[in-house]
Amino acid sequence: MQAQKDKQEGLPHDEPGIKILSNDNPYPSADSQKKQLQPRRLSSYFIVLIESGSITYNLELQDYTLTDGHLLFAMPNQIFTPPAKTDNLKYFKLLFDENTLALLPQQFPFLVNPLNAPTIALDSAAKERVIKIFGILNQILYLDKFETDTEIILAYLNLLLTELNSAYFKNKTSANIFNTNLSKFVEFKLVVETSLTEQPSINAIAEKLALSTNSLYRIVKEYSGTSPKDYFINRLMVEAQRKLRYSGISIKELAYELGFNDPDYFSRLFKKSTGKSASEFFPRHDLSGE
Known part of the structure; x- marks a missing residue:
């Protein structure tokens, strides 16, 4: 009932339940980083894409090194340790909550990581498309000075997750992704x-x-x-x-x-x-x- 109510009302712009970080809104100072880089329990879905460079995250007691075109995703309640920023790193990070996910018109089974691999290696074509979508979301959520309709935000989030869902299952299951x-x-x-x-x-x-x-x-x-x-x-x-x-x-x-x-x-x-x-x-x- 609550999810249906949310769908009817939409997300308010000042509390969209979605946040993006990139090189446009860089890492905090070294003093601030010290506190933020402690292990934490996620309260939202977390996705990070590395456009160029290399960095290592620790998720559920395991290290995952990401390089160009690699992506890591995590679910609420998982424990992860965010790393300090490395030199020459270009990245996008996206966080969104359960309420935002409930507003989308379809399900994305990759988010529960059924194949036990929380990373995705995008091919060159998919990487180009995904970077463009991240860039648009970054513009809408961070760079734009004017309010953007919630439906537009959700449309691009839905498109992004559709791309990632397809890439996650590519060459791993039959053509029927969600069999x-x-x-x-x-x-x-x-x-x-x-x-x-x-x-x-x-x-x-x-x-x-x-x-x-x-x-x-x-x-x-x-x-x-x-x-x-x-x-x-x-x-x-x-x-x-x-x-x-x-x-x-x-x-x-x-x-x-x-x-x-x-x-x-x-x-x-x-x-x-x-x-x-x-x-x-x-x-x-x-x-x-x-």
């Missing part, structure tokens, strides 16, 4: 994210998705290379690492928070999955949001 199996895998990932600490059984997840356990196994194996159970455990352990690294929570408290009744079992599973004991992941930062 039935992929759709089910996206649904599986969303169930995992929304019920992570409840730790539902694989049978319960399969039933919720109207699949047999064998069908669910085949689909998850196809797109992730692992079984549904191992996928769930791996995702749970990533969440455990994030909380241990970036908050002051104790191992016992963390075990209960993640849905484990036995902290000792959690500790054994953590070590088996990561190769390290939970106590080796010391807290670093207390995240309060983006």
Whole structure:
């Protein structure tokens, strides 16, 4: 109902739920950067395109080096560490919230990263088109001194995400980008994210998705290379690492928070999955949001 209401009313210009950064609005001073470059939990979708140069981002405890024509995208609630700007870097960054996404006329399955690759390497033709769209959005959102109709902003955002969705799945799936199996895998990932600490059984997840356990196994194996159970455990352990690294929570408290009744079992599973004991992941930062 709220999404429908938003669609009817449109986004107000002073709070469009979308923001763009580029070389036109450069990095802050070194003192300001120090605070901004701390690990943070995203509150919006985040996309960065490197037009030229090279830079490395850390997303979900993994480093991703981006060069010319490479793009990184992230979802709300993911942890990432923005790097300090490198020399001779030309870039565009885009952030938009769930409410803005709900106003668009179609879905973009790449945003939930079903193929477990949060980067896209654009070919020369796609790179040229995407840079033009980023440039137009940059002009509308940052450079223009006059108000621009929200529908125009949304139209260009929709066009940009359509380009990226196509590039993400290019040569990776059949011509039907959002086929039935992929759709089910996206649904599986969303169930995992929304019920992570409840730790539902694989049978319960399969039933919720109207699949047999064998069908669910085949689909998850196809797109992730692992079984549904191992996928769930791996995702749970990533969440455990994030909380241990970036908050002051104790191992016992963390075990209960993640849905484990036995902290000792959690500790054994953590070590088996990561190769390290939970106590080796010391807290670093207390995240309060983006």
